[in-house]
Amino acid sequence: MIRFIARRLLSLALTLLIASVIIFLALEVVPGDPASVMLGVNAQADTVAALKEELGLNVAKPVRYLNWVTGMLTGDFGISYTYRTPVRDMIADRMVISFPLALYALLLSTLIAFPAGIIAATKRGAVADLSVMGTTQLGIAIPNFWFAMILVSLFAIKLQWFSAGGFPGWEAGFGAGIKALTLPAIALALPQASILARVMRSSLLDTLGEDFIRTARAKGLTARQALWHHALRNALIPVLTIIGLQFSFLLAGAIIVENVFYLPGLGRLIFQGITQRDLIVVESVVMLLVFAVVMVTFLVDIAYAAVDPRLRRRM
Amino acid sequence: MFRRFSAVLFGLTISAMAISGGAQAAQTDITIGMQLEPPNLDPTAGAAAAIDEVVYANVFEGLTRFGSDGSVKPALAESWEISDDGLTYTFKLQSGITFHDGSEFNAEDVKFSLDRSRAENSTNAQKQLFDSIDTIEVTDPETVVITLSAPNGALLFNLAWGDAIVMSPDTFDMAKTAPVGTGPFKFSRWVQGDRIELEKNPDYWGTAAKLDKVTFKFISEPTAAFAALMAGDVDAFPVYPAPENLAQFEADPRFSVVVGSTEGETILSTNNKQAPFDNKQVRQAVAHAINRQEIIDGAMFGYGTPIGTHFAPHHPAYKDFTADSAYDVEKAKALLKEAGFENGFKTTLKLPPPSYARRGGEIIAAQLRQIGIEAEISNLEWAQWLEQVFRGKDFGLTIVSHTEPMDIGIYAKPDYYFQYDNKDFQQLISDLALETDEERRTAMLQQAQEVIAGDYVNGYLFQLAKTGVANAKIEGLWENSPTQANDMTEVFWND
Numbered sequence: 001m002i003r004f005i006a007r008r009l010l011s012l013a014l015t016l017l018i019a020s021v022i023i024f025l026a027l028e029v030v031p032g033d034p035a036s037v038m039l040g041v042n043a044q045a046d047t048v049a050a051l052k053e054e055l056g057l058n059v060a061k062p063v064r065y066l067n068w069v070t071g072m073l074t075g076d077f078g079i080s081y082t083y084r085t086p087v088r089d090m091i092a093d094r095m096v097i098s099f100p101l102a103l104y105a106l107l108l109s110t111l112i113a114f115p116a117g118i119i120a121a122t123k124r125g126a127v128a129d130l131s132v133m134g135t136t137q138l139g140i141a142i143p144n145f146w147f148a149m150i151l152v153s154l155f156a157i158k159l160q161w162f163s164a165g166g167f168p169g170w171e172a173g174f175g176a177g178i179k180a181l182t183l184p185a186i187a188l189a190l191p192q193a194s195i196l197a198r199v200m201r202s203s204l205l206d207t208l209g210e211d212f213i214r215t216a217r218a219k220g221l222t223a224r225q226a227l228w229h230h231a232l233r234n235a236l237i238p239v240l241t242i243i244g245l246q247f248s249f250l251l252a253g254a255i256i257v258e259n260v261f262y263l264p265g266l267g268r269l270i271f272q273g274i275t276q277r278d279l280i281v282v283e284s285v286v287m288l289l290v291f292a293v294v295m296v297t298f299l300v301d302i303a304y305a306a307v308d309p310r311l312r313r314r315m
Numbered sequence: 316m317f318r319r320f321s322a323v324l325f326g327l328t329i330s331a332m333a334i335s336g337g338a339q340a341a342q343t344d345i346t347i348g349m350q351l352e353p354p355n356l357d358p359t360a361g362a363a364a365a366i367d368e369v370v371y372a373n374v375f376e377g378l379t380r381f382g383s384d385g386s387v388k389p390a391l392a393e394s395w396e397i398s399d400d401g402l403t404y405t406f407k408l409q410s411g412i413t414f415h416d417g418s419e420f421n422a423e424d425v426k427f428s429l430d431r432s433r434a435e436n437s438t439n440a441q442k443q444l445f446d447s448i449d450t451i452e453v454t455d456p457e458t459v460v461i462t463l464s465a466p467n468g469a470l471l472f473n474l475a476w477g478d479a480i481v482m483s484p485d486t487f488d489m490a491k492t493a494p495v496g497t498g499p500f501k502f503s504r505w506v507q508g509d510r511i512e513l514e515k516n517p518d519y520w521g522t523a524a525k526l527d528k529v530t531f532k533f534i535s536e537p538t539a540a541f542a543a544l545m546a547g548d549v550d551a552f553p554v555y556p557a558p559e560n561l562a563q564f565e566a567d568p569r570f571s572v573v574v575g576s577t578e579g580e581t582i583l584s585t586n587n588k589q590a591p592f593d594n595k596q597v598r599q600a601v602a603h604a605i606n607r608q609e610i611i612d613g614a615m616f617g618y619g620t621p622i623g624t625h626f627a628p629h630h631p632a633y634k635d636f637t638a639d640s641a642y643d644v645e646k647a648k649a650l651l652k653e654a655g656f657e658n659g660f661k662t663t664l665k666l667p668p669p670s671y672a673r674r675g676g677e678i679i680a681a682q683l684r685q686i687g688i689e690a691e692i693s694n695l696e697w698a699q700w701l702e703q704v705f706r707g708k709d710f711g712l713t714i715v716s717h718t719e720p721m722d723i724g725i726y727a728k729p730d731y732y733f734q735y736d737n738k739d740f741q742q743l744i745s746d747l748a749l750e751t752d753e754e755r756r757t758a759m760l761q762q763a764q765e766v767i768a769g770d771y772v773n774g775y776l777f778q779l780a781k782t783g784v785a786n787a788k789i790e791g792l793w794e795n796s797p798t799q800a801n802d803m804t805e806v807f808w809n810d
Contacts, residue, residue, distance in 0.1 A: 039362050084491050
């Protein structure tokens with residue numbers, strides 16, 4: 001097991017290294033430099049040169065790359081070109097929105113998907129199953145930004161129960177923070193719940209057809225007992241994989257929903273960073289997201305191996 | 316188990332709803348929506364309009380300032396005297412002014428700020444404003460003498476820009492994130508990505524602000540801006556990004572729609588050095604192929620004033636030259652034929668992100684097709700546009716709104732991206748800089764307008780309108796936009 005973990009750690013480090021090179025190179029070839037963007041159309045050439053010098057943009061690229069990577073290892077992500085504040089602080093500010101939002105959406109999605117998936121699987125072919133399958137088909141097909149706008153026009157404009165967007169900050173109280181994240185979380189959760197419910201259903205159906213369920217029923221358990229004590233636990237493995245993937249997706253993929261609700265999260269930070277050519281911010285946030293995805297995968301791998309010793313050799 | 320889950324969910328929703336609903340007292344705070352967030356709050360260190368839209372006249376002031384009608388008014392300078400040769404300006408400062416941190420304002424601060432902006436290593440985006448200044452001297456704590464190397468009729472105008480505001484040498488390095496100025500509002504806090512809050516400065520030297528608190532909220536999505544206004548999260552959107560919704564707001568008694576003018580001349584910018592646009596007949600043909608009204612109606616939903624030269628129609632010196640480039644397809648075809656392009660030609664049309672460019676570009680491409688010009692559209696981000704078009708000069712045509720006030724002088728720079736090189740015009744503009752007599756200045760400005768209209772340097776399309784939406788109870792917002800600012804001093808709730 002220790003050798004297995006060591007091997008996985010090594011490949012994790014390599015993945016991160018390669019990712020950092022790709023991210024840096026990809027963003028360095030993007031046309032446009034932050035100094036020109038900041039100074040606009042009337043700036044004189046010497047002014048742009050002075051600002052480039054001040055921002056440290058004249059340093060050679062390999063040196064900039066090394067500074068960036070070694071800085072990140074010590075937790076120093078550099079200084080944003082446009083905002084002139086430490087990137088680490090900016091990320092931390094955005095993280096307190098994006099992380100709870102992803103968690104909230106994941107929670108909602110799981111709360112919807114589990115009952116829906118279980119009902120659909122146990123009532124296979126019945127009205128309940130068909131309506132779950134139909135609704136989830138719709139949930140996957142609806143783009144989440146469009147769903148977000150529908151939520152806004154209903155709950156914010158018509159009923160005025162919620163704000164149309166924005167975030168008051170956690171210092172305004174936990175309730176106020178959660179309230180501001182509710183509509184975005186629902187918008188994000190719907191497609192995820194639909195996918196998860198379908199995975200839950202098919203996984204449970206597979207398990208219910210296995211021999212050990214028949215054995216369980218044969219020894220006198222009711223269908224319900226067999227489901228709770230034997231089937232569900234076994235059906236959960238693929239479901240957990242999907243949940244792990246969904247979490248990284250929700251953390252990184254909320255850009256559009258964050259824009260619809262004008263939430264100052266990580267997605268919007270990336271979006272602003274790209275338009276202003278604040279490359280160091282974009283590079284660092286993307287790197288952080290890569291790190292999150294890789295870590296989740298790593299933990300899922302470890303969890304599998306712990307559960308199922310056969311996997312240790314295969315990976 | 317299910318019951319417990321759903322109980323948790325229900326509880327969450329209920330607790331979330333319970334928090335809604337707020338107090339309804341006489342309002343002294345306001346939330347202003349803006350599409351772009353400023354990158355920093357130092358107007359002397361960046362060209363972003365959003366910086367001035369938050370701090371100009373609210374937090375920071377200069378020697379002079381713009382009024383809502385675009386006139387130049389005294390600000391930190393109470394009065395001034397100009398020597399007969401036009402070279403020496405003696406500014407008498409207001410007395411008893413303090414910065415927001417309590418420190419005293421005096422003439423040394425003026426000298427420091429202006430010297431910093433015109434210094435060799437300055438990163439001021441409008442450094443050219445200070446070009447004519449030779450020395451700045453402090454004769455006593457309330458008097459500053461600016462000596463010019465040559466007379467400059469535009470000096471007082473230049474000093475009114477946000478890029479010429481006055482900061483203290485002790486706090487200037489904080490301006491990017493926590494500005495300290497002399498204005499009627501103090502900076503209170505900035506939640507990056509979300510909002511900036513200002514509060515009333517109780518010790519303001521001039522007429523005190525009527526509001527206690529101003530919040531600027533940043534909403535980039537036009538649909539989100541609409542929702543925020545409708546839901547009452549934002550009280551006013553002075554530069555509302557989606558003209559297609561304006562009719563809906565106009566029909567709603569809760570809102571008032573304010574249509575004013577800006578300093579933005581929107582033009583079909585033409586690369587005067589790239590063939591075939593180096594041929595005046597070709598440029599003239601393009602000008603006659605353009606149907607301005609169709610562009611204003613189609614791209615701007617009817618908001619905008621046609622222009623025939625690079626000058627703001629609301630300016631007293633404006634002359635209407637739209638007839639010289641009236642929409643006339645036959646004439647345009649004839650001109651192209653004369654120029655040797657009977658079968659038309661291909662060119663590029665590079666469009667920056669604003670909707671006037673993207674929507675206008677589609678319409679112009681269709682109009683040019685009528686006379687055989689195939690304009691291949693490419694959509695660029697601002698950073699790409701600056702790199703390829705503005706610095707690289709790699710374009711045939713582009714659409715952009717030149718939002719700086721009184722910027723006809725850019726036609727005198729042969730290196731400027733549209734590369735118009737006319738020695739007579741350059742002479743005219745340098746003569747204009749030296750002229751201080753108002754009447755002669757007006758005549759010269761009109762001559763300048765005529766020259767660039769007659770040379771068909773660019774396709775002059777329309778003056779960008781400022782379309783704002785505000786709660787009907789709000790009074791005192793600027794209708795026009797002589798500079799990109801949201802002066803909140805006079806704003807109040809009338810309920």
